[in-house]
Amino acid sequence: MECNYHLFLLLMTWTLYVSAVPFGNFSGNYRYNLILDPTHDIHFFWDVDYRRNLVHVKIVSRVPETSWFGVGFSDYGESTFADFVVFWTNSQGTHHFQDTWTDGKGILHIDSSQDYVLERGKTQWDMTVLEFSRHFETCDGKDYQLDNGTTHIVYFVSEGNPRSITGHNVTAAYHGLQRVQLLKPDINLARFPPDVWTFEILAPKVHVPPVETTYWWYTTTLPPLPNKQHIIQYEGVIEPTSKNLVHHIEVFYCVGVSGRLPFYNGPGLAEGKPPELASCRNVIGAWAMGAGPIAYPEEAGYAIGGRGFSQFILLEVHYNNPRFIKGVVDSSGIRFYVSPTPRKYDAGILELGLEYTNKMALPPGQDLFKLIGYCIRECTSIALPRRGIKIFASQLHTHLTGKAVYTKHVRDGVELPELNRDDHYSPHFQEIRRLPEPVHILPNDALITVCEDSTKDRKHVTVGGFSISQEMCVNYVHYYPKSDLEVCKSSVDTRALNGFFEFMNRMEKMPTSAKKGDIDNYNSIDWTPLNSHLLKHLYATSPLSMQCNQSNGDRFPGYWDGMPLTRIIVPLPNEPSSCPRWQHYR
Template identity: 60%
Template sequence: MQTSRDKKMDIDRKFSKDTNEILGMQMDMDNMANRKMDKKKLTGMKMDTAKSKHMKMDMTKSKDMKMDMDMGMSHNEMGMDMNKMKRLMEGYKYHVMLDITSKLMFCWNVNYSNRTVSIRVTCQLPPNYWFGVGFSDYGEVTDADFVVFWNDPVSTHHLQDSYTDSNGVLHADHSLDYTLHRARTEDGLSILEYTRPFDTCDERDYLLDNGTTHIVYFVSKGTPSTCVGKDVRDLHHGFQRVQLLKPDVHLPPLPTDVWTFEITAPKVKIPGSETTYWWFITTLPILHHKHHIVRYEGVIQKENEDIVHHIEVFHCVGRKHVHPYSGPKVPEGKMDPTSDLASCRNVIGAWAMGAEPIIYPEEAGSPIGGEGFSPFILLEVHYHNPHLRTGHVDSSGIRFYIYYNRSCR
């Protein structure tokens, strides 16, 4: 008999299939299901708490900020100044926007020498709101590993290493495996900087590995005296998928005469539904001779970083003309096999949330152009919009780096 946990794993496999294929990751789902294993307690890298259950931090009271938790608010109302975003990302190689409404951003660096991740979390909330950020196996807020920040009724700031049980209820994690380095407010933003090991040897903590990591979060109004006992399922929450532990590899230099072009969405008005696959037929630049793709990367519109889940670019094979199309994906099994869209099946570029540029080895490349090469391209963009927001217009896509050499690579 299939258990509820087995069913959740099946669902997660199906939902994550595209992302895992794009990132080229092989995930051992049985290993993920058994993360909670017996381990020896780690003696180092503890948060200095003077034996208290939580840390009290001296922070300047943040200014009173207005926040509309209505998920239908317009993009212009929710946007963050791009210059401010760049400042918040300084010193960190990777970032992902978790929640555009509360401007909740997660930035990180990976240190393989001491096997730790350095994290900066920023959030724009009024002082009477509290929030948590962490990790879980399936992007759910049950059985999750959290760091929680809140103000109590007397305006004392607290940071708590926490976890949730199978019912989503918060508990204090007395192992305290997060090291706080800095906490401050700046231009109405709460900014926390801390580190944690890949493996804390704490059965309550999430084990960071090279696969897809689900970053979970919650935001709620209130000034609780403690976060313990709160049911996170009743709060505004969500998750993002990223590859947290990026490979630390040397990237080969590009030829000096490389040029680029982009295949992007045509200012798509993102529907206010949870999942949308958008298709767009367009054409390649005119290439009379065979060229080679030597690199490609995602070009993601900043204000839609938390909605654009993954992108694929398909080449339409054959000499058949492909008619213009821009709209929702034709459902699986419902496409007419004689349709010209059915010829668009060869992937030449792909991106998923958190992915780095793909660079071919110096001696390799993906051929495009030349005599008999179809110019037609199908762009597919997956929009993941769990809060059903409206008013977003998107032109995300993929940038290709092209090289021409009379002798084949």
């Protein structure tokens, strides 16, 4: 019967590997690896072949021979509607390697199309080594389609030696997930020059407050830098004891401080900065939960030091502590790699998307609701250099309702290839990702950042803001050569929003009022499907209020309220699929 499913039946006598051998000895030619489970029993190695659109995987497992396991993928880490490859041994001692899927209840089914190709396998006692490959797109509706966004790798371990695995409930087994960018771009990272040195900016043994959201501020200084140098890489340094509490970290350079900066070490403001810290606004390093190191391309680095360069910086750590845990002491921060030999270009960081403001909101009970932030051509035309800039890395950012984020690139009404996209975005995994190739942005180009949010489990409206329970929609892009444009973000025009609240009061009899603030007005509305649709229409049609901001915090000259939306006249064509037209994906 199993032959009808084209299954790989493995009849093996294994002798090579023993459980005492450390996992590191199995890396071979695989460039990437990840430990899947908390007890370090399942190690996932992989590599990517873009020429043949294949991902090559090696699983090294210490699952006992009296148990069986599966590893695979799902949209957001669920064990339901998942795509698993399963290794199991029946009561006769026969080994099986099978492509499977789970339904909405987590029940396991054998896939009629076996798309995981086993290449090698060995086992002895409690050690199993499996090497296999799979195409990015298999044209099988039960398989997960791999892309270059976030991939949720799921796994389970179940006890026993079953006669058949069909009908087993994966959700009842020991299971979990890890997040990774599986299809990493093929980029040749620049080698460190011999003169590289490092420094760290760390939180000074902060006693993390037992409250949901804390922005901790700490002012300190850079090492003495009499000459210009370039940051060429940075990475998070996260305390193991507080890794589940540190949501993101930013290091701000304090512009133009020639004397002393007031010392600060304590909880900061959720929004804005006091006047004495207003100069600390240029981001020189950032980390978010799940992120790895960010390396600059060999032609660019972030400039620090030299004549007139202020030594003062502000470290901001966002702690997310929804369980109000007490007694955690944190010294997390960022490590910088610096070269005294300057590179060709100075790099910069530009914020795209929506303003941090409660003018935006998400109605409750929405499967998906789009929030859209604009960087309009009227801003790039006056703020970017004549030859434009090249964006080489991107960090998409939302809070807890974000499900997908992407940034569109528009030139003269024509939509160009997207800057970055993550269709399975997770707020718990916000990497700064190098782009496969730098994207050239010219003056008069527009960039549109779209966040698709889900509030189906929320009973109340979600407004924009800094708290983790509020929402953001941002893309932090890294580029060169550095310009004076630091923020290019939008919000709905204030007059249009006030008109919406007035309409809701007059026509829908909602207790909204011009005397109330935006948060109170949003909370005064009964979010019926009709009212949710009206808000969506408001955002899709209303003019914009723009933040087209210089690095000193001031707006570029011009009138930035009531600005028109960017219209796409020629959309980007859909990429042709290699699958038959009749093929339907789940």
